[in-house]
């Protein structure tokens with residue numbers, strides 16, 4: 001399996017996942033044109049995509065989903081409530097609905113959408129499993145629930161949110177109500193919370209950790225990078241490759 005963060009942050013998110021002959025995106029929060037460009041930069045032709053999975057209805061995850069679905073004539077895999085939440089965007093696209101909490105098969109992938117707490121209509125994380133292994137994706141987490149940890153346990157590569165540094169958020173320029181929203185159970189998790197989650201996910205088969213959805217205002221890539229490096233070097237059970245997501249360019253492609 002291969003995975004690359006095409007874009008990561010509050011201005012737009014998209015993750016490329018490939019397993020065998022199947023290629024999908026998780027979210028399409030940039031314009032369709034920009035996503036195609038970024039796919040080209042990692043050596044992928046947009047025409048080779050088979051579907052777009054949608055995690056929730058916020059625009060930083062859905063902006064280009066409808067356009068890409070129509071242009072590439074591929075289905076959008078989306079829950080019914082989320083579909084209703086972005087009905088306008090998805091007009092005339094082929095939509096395949098899933099139910100949060102119920103796994104389903106798409107081509108040779110077993111996809112398990114699981115509920116997360118976030119201020120969207122029906123937000124989910126995903127695990128995606130194939131003959132090549134299992135990977136996990138969880139961003140836009142208000143809190144790390146037991147379910148999130150359980151679902152991601154044993155994954156060989158994980159995309160985890162590391163949204164903000166708590167001090168930077170507290171002392172930063174955002175208005176108080178926005179700070180409260182981000183810190184709330186329906187907002188985003190901090191670098192510290194992300195590291196606690198990562199600590200619970202370490203196992204000898206863990207090959208890749210991709211930290212995602214970093215705030216440009218309330219975080220700096222060096223902070224989660226240093227924290228994750230310290231955490232990973234304090235143990236000997238695994239030495240996964242570490243990637244920090246970027247808003248402006250695709251990450252390297254990680255493979256298992």
Ligand SMILES: [Zn+2]
Pocket residue numbers: 056058118120140
């Ligand atoms: Zn969101």
Ligand SMILES: [Zn+2]
Pocket residue numbers: 009010013058060061140213
């Ligand atoms: Zn988001």
